[in-house]
Amino acid sequence: MRSWFQRFMSGRYGFDQLGGFLCIVSFILVIIGAWVSPVLYWLGLVLLIYCYFRVLSRNRSKRYSENLKYLSVQNKVVDWASRYILRFKQRKQYRYFRCPQCGQQLRVPRGRGKISITCPKCHNQFIKKS
Numbered sequence: 001m002r003s004w005f006q007r008f009m010s011g012r013y014g015f016d017q018l019g020g021f022l023c024i025v026s027f028i029l030v031i032i033g034a035w036v037s038p039v040l041y042w043l044g045l046v047l048l049i050y051c052y053f054r055v056l057s058r059n060r061s062k063r064y065s066e067n068l069k070y071l072s073v074q075n076k077v078v079d080w081a082s083r084y085i086l087r088f089k090q091r092k093q094y095r096y097f098r099c100p101q102c103g104q105q106l107r108v109p110r111g112r113g114k115i116s117i118t119c120p121k122c123h124n125q126f127i128k129k130s
């Protein structure tokens with residue numbers, strides 16, 4: 001039984017991070033869709049079929065490059081989220097501004113009154129209440 005499965009899976013792509021993500025999302029969509037709307041339910045089933053298609057696919061290089069794209073998007077999302085979580089944790093100590101000239105985000109300590117801020121990127125100076 002096991003050797004049959006190994007022979008069946010040889011040369012096929014198998015499971016990766018994108019596969020896991022698709023599996024979880026399709027599972028959630030099917031559960032929510034069963035309660036809320038058939039559109040979500042069918043979308044979940046389509047995602048699940050796509051997930052199986054990827055696992056059984058023999059075009060390994062294409063699946064690999066899809067996974068790399070997914071990982072880079074995932075990294076961006078995790079970076080963005082962790083930056084906002086940090087910002088939320090530090091909201092009592094720091095204020096955040098954007099440089100009016102270049103748009104660089106700047107962090108200054110709170111409660112120092114009116115201060116002159118120099119952008120470290122473009123050296124533009126502006127005055128803000130901290």
Ligand SMILES: [Zn+2]
Pocket residue numbers: 099100101102103104119120121122123124
């Ligand atoms: Zn600037």
